[in-house]
Amino acid sequence: MKKTIEAALKEIASVINGGGKQAYLVGGAVRDMLMGKKIHDWDIATDALPEEVTALFRKAGGKVIPTGIKHGTVTVLYRKNSVEVTTFRTEAGYSDGRRPDSVAFAATIEEDLSRRDFTMNAIALRLPSGETVDPFDGITDIKAKIIRCVGKAQDRFAEDGLRPLRAVRFAAQLGFDLEQNTKDAIAGALPVSAKVSPERVRDELDKILASPLPSRALLLMEKTGLLELFLGELAACRGVEQKGYHSFDVLEHSLLACDYAAKNNFSPEVRMAALLHDIGKPATKKMGANGAWTFYRHEEISESQSRRILRRLRYSNAFVDSVCHLIKIHMFHYTEDWSDAAVRRFIVRAGEDYLENLYCLRRADTYALNAAEGSPALLLPFIKRVEKVQASSRVFMLKDLAVSGKDLIAAGIKPGKQIGIILNELLETVLDDPSENTREKLLKIAVNMNERL
Ligand code: ATP
Ligand code: MG
Numbered sequence: 083m084k085k086t087i088e089a090a091l092k093e094i095a096s097v098i099n100g101g102g103k104q105a106y107l108v109g110g111a112v113r114d115m116l117m118g119k120k121i122h123d124w125d126i127a128t129d130a131l132p133e134e135v136t137a138l139f140r141k142a143g144g145k146v147i148p149t150g151i152k153h154g155t156v157t158v159l160y161r162k163n164s165v166e167v168t169t170f171r172t173e174a175g176y177s178d179g180r181r182p183d184s185v186a187f188a189a190t191i192e193e194d195l196s197r198r199d200f201t202m203n204a205i206a207l208r209l210p211s212g213e214t215v216d217p218f219d220g221i222t223d224i225k226a227k228i229i230r231c232v233g234k235a236q237d238r239f240a241e242d243g244l245r246p247l248r249a250v251r252f253a254a255q256l257g258f259d260l261e262q263n264t265k266d267a268i269a270g271a272l273p274v275s276a277k278v279s280p281e282r283v284r285d286e287l288d289k290i291l292a293s294p295l296p297s298r299a300l301l302l303m304e305k306t307g308l309l310e311l312f313l314g315e316l317a318a319c320r321g322v323e324q325k326g327y328h329s330f331d332v333l334e335h336s337l338l339a340c341d342y343a344a345k346n347n348f349s350p351e352v353r354m355a356a357l358l359h360d361i362g363k364p365a366t367k368k369m370g371a372n373g374a375w376t377f378y379r380h381e382e383i384s385e386s387q388s389r390r391i392l393r394r395l396r397y398s399n400a401f402v403d404s405v406c407h408l409i410k411i412h413m414f415h416y417t418e419d420w421s422d423a424a425v426r427r428f429i430v431r432a433g434e435d436y437l438e439n440l441y442c443l444r445r446a447d448t449y450a451l452n453a454a455e456g457s458p459a460l461l462l463p464f465i466k467r468v469e470k471v472q473a474s475s476r477v478f479m480l481k482d483l484a485v486s487g488k489d490l491i492a493a494g495i496k497p498g499k500q501i502g503i504i505l506n507e508l509l510e511t512v513l514d515d516p517s518e519n520t521r522e523k524l525l526k527i528a529v530n531m532n533e534r535l
Pocket of ligand 1: 108109110111125197198199200203204242244245
């Protein structure tokens with residue numbers, strides 16, 4: 083296991099050591115360093131109080147921001163580096179399952195490590211020597227790729243309902259397994275997890291979807307009951323058989339699509355859409371006349387359920403709208419006999435900005451039919467056709483029309499509702515035949531139409 087302490091970190095430690103205090107690198111940085119991974123931020127633990135840390139760094143010419151002063155944390159900016167420095171802590175009382183009622187400072191690094199969540203996150207490196215402090219055998223667990231609670235799992239999860247979600251998230255990020263007791267303790271802590279704020283659940287879900295294999299976490303969530311708790315609509319897709327072209331039930335299909343999106347580095351919107359795109363299937367499943375299951379208009383139910391889920395988890399409006407739009411338009415069945423007008427209408431409905439993501443979603447969906455890469459022949463002809471139509475005319479939205487509402491008013495049409503109706507009709511005309519998109523032709527059509535309205 084590798085560990086090299088960077089010079090910049092030694093410089094920071096020397097400021098703390100210069101005040102006669104201890105400095106340890108702790109948390110994810112140590113875990114990631116031991117695994118030979120890239121480190122994204124530094125956390126330092128010290129026996130110096132926040133005021134002492136502040137004074138030491140200001141004296142040394144650094145900047146100090148009291149980021150989490152109540153929890154003993156300050157952010158230090160020193161010689162172009164930024165680190166979080168936290169005074170050794172213990173935590174007392176978690177009456178609401180979300181955050182400790184009070185924070186008490188601790189005397190030793192060992193005591194500080196004992197309040198941390200998992201053994202792999204409870205290792206400290208003394209600075210500047212790099213000497214390891216590993217009272218819970220975190221290094222052994224990292225080598226064995228195991229996530230294990232520090233202390234008794236039931237107690238640790240009862241203190242903080244976020245920890246079970248962190249456990250499954252780390253499993254997906256690192257490719258680790260949950261140690262048996264740790265896994266078994268999650269079900270008993272579900273009422274505590276239920277109290278975690280939606281924003282924190284969302285942040286964990288985002289990290290799961292950004293991981294190399296989201297299904298690793300999502301399947302653990304299913305086994306432990308976390309999926310039912312936070313994404314019950316998805317849990318309900320288990321056992322919903324589809325047959326036909328599909329080899330898997332709806333949940334398995336959704337997980338495969340999501341993994342494919344992650345593996346191919348698709349955007350967060352596509353990953354989420356891949357996970358939720360068929361969530362309306364259980365509600366729309368019916369036996370068709372020929373004895374096959376049907377899911378008519380499931381994309382509409384999937385869209386509305388997804389909107390509810392994503393709002394519940396406090397996703398931004400922009401993110402919710404993008405994901406839901408992708409889900410709404412994911413069912414299209416292109417054949418070569420589509421007219422140019424039909425292709426243009428499709429582009430308008432999808433929106434040019436969405437096409438790239440829509441192709442990605444389609445690839446993920448196709449892959450997840452039977453866990454095999456779809457033939458390029460399935461999507462490529464459509465992409466080529468869209469490109470051809472795009473190259474032949476740029477008229478796809480109201481703003482692309484050769485006339486505006488103002489022009490119509492200038493031509494004598496009364497301002498009001500009819501302006502919008504006429505503009506939309508003009509767009510339809512131009513989608514059918516782009517050569518109609520001249521000022522002269524459109525004004526003529528508009529005036530005619532106005533007389534009939
Ligand atoms: P990441 O790579 O996601 O940043 P991390 O391990 O650094 O992983 P942070 O959320 O940054 O995670 O937390 C830093 C450290 O604080 C953790 O390694 C762990 O020791 C401790 N910690 C964080 N959250 C909790 C928690 N809910 N309960 C106990 N300890 C925690
Ligand atoms: Mg971190």
